[in-house]
Amino acid sequence: MASNQENVKLFGMMASPFVSRVEIALKLKGVEYKYELEKGGNLSDTLKKYNPIYKKVPVLVHNDKPISESLVILEYVDETWKQNPILPSDPYKRALARFWTKFIDDKCLSAARKAAFTIDEKEREKAIEETEEAFQVLENELKETFFGGEEIGIVDIAAVFIAFWFPIVQEATNLNLFTSEKFPKLYKWSQDFTNHPIVKDKLPPREGLLTYFKARYESLLASK
């Protein structure tokens, strides 16, 4: 098991759900790290050197070795610091967990963003429908408190956008999609997950995000 005294840096950005994934995992493992704050539109040369392909956050740098892509980082964190595993140990359960993290990235995130930030009514309706279908799949999949069982796992962490960001986004954009009436289990999960002490500690302030997304939506409407 690696010691916590090693040199761990996380290149992140304010209010990125992909960065939050890594922060939650590191906190859960009790790994101390130095946070290097990047600014969108003005990325540091160091970040560009560490992630020359995508030039984006998060990048985890462990003993000078950089790793990009949040899901890849989560697996690395779990393999490097064994305490509080976020992936199950059984190969079949691991495969299912990987399947669901991929589902969240491929089917939920872009649809949910499009549902919120599309102005054209017809396209918005289509994106809302797609998002609801994807959320319904997750609703049906949720059998215990968390996707990981009674403890938080990689699927919960991957879904932090759904638990924390999307409720704020939908408030800012007058959507009424993710409600306790439509998705009772998933909604309760979002409450349990965001109120988990480790998660709560790693989420950005709600009010600031709400203001930001409201402004973004209004500027979209104005440019219609």
Place this chain on the structure above:
Amino acid sequence: MASNQENVKLFGMMASPFVSRVEIALKLKGVEYKYELEKGGNLSDTLKKYNPIYKKVPVLVHNDKPISESLVILEYVDETWKQNPILPSDPYKRALARFWTKFIDDKCLSAARKAAFTIDEKEREKAIEETEEAFQVLENELKETFFGGEEIGIVDIAAVFIAFWFPIVQEATNLNLFTSEKFPKLYKWSQDFTNHPIVKDKLPPREGLLTYFKARYESLLASK
């Protein structure tokens, strides 16, 4: 380590690079399996039961437990049958391998397909440029015979589309993108990889694919 005498089924389809990924990995591991041939447009109820979310191949069924998504299946195969590992054992090298498989799926496959099967000249040029940029990244990354070193690894297997399918596709669609002049290392890799006895054994016949892609391209041109 699991025995090879277990019940392993692979639901596949003729000439799918995603199915080939799984076939190559199973062959490399020496795992015997029953191949269940699916037909596009007329999928079996069993397949739909096993992969209700995406309703597509490949699906690996191991002792009645189904796993979908080719990269997820590759990790499962490597964790279940330990002989001839396709992922490195070192966590950092594992992270890099996962990064590159994701790069192949996210940056190479859709761009390469679009470059071949887009009729609009301007869009085609843009897709060709994107594909060349992505291939150049792989060209620069290739340091040994294979992406996995001197043995085939998960990145090589994930890139089977580039090694085998794309040269056929570009011949069928009059592209001159992936050549030994432009990408000497990647081109040599494609030869070494497709001539590897285990890989060769699991590739569909070239001529049939060429005829299929030519017909598809001509029908696209005709519908212009």
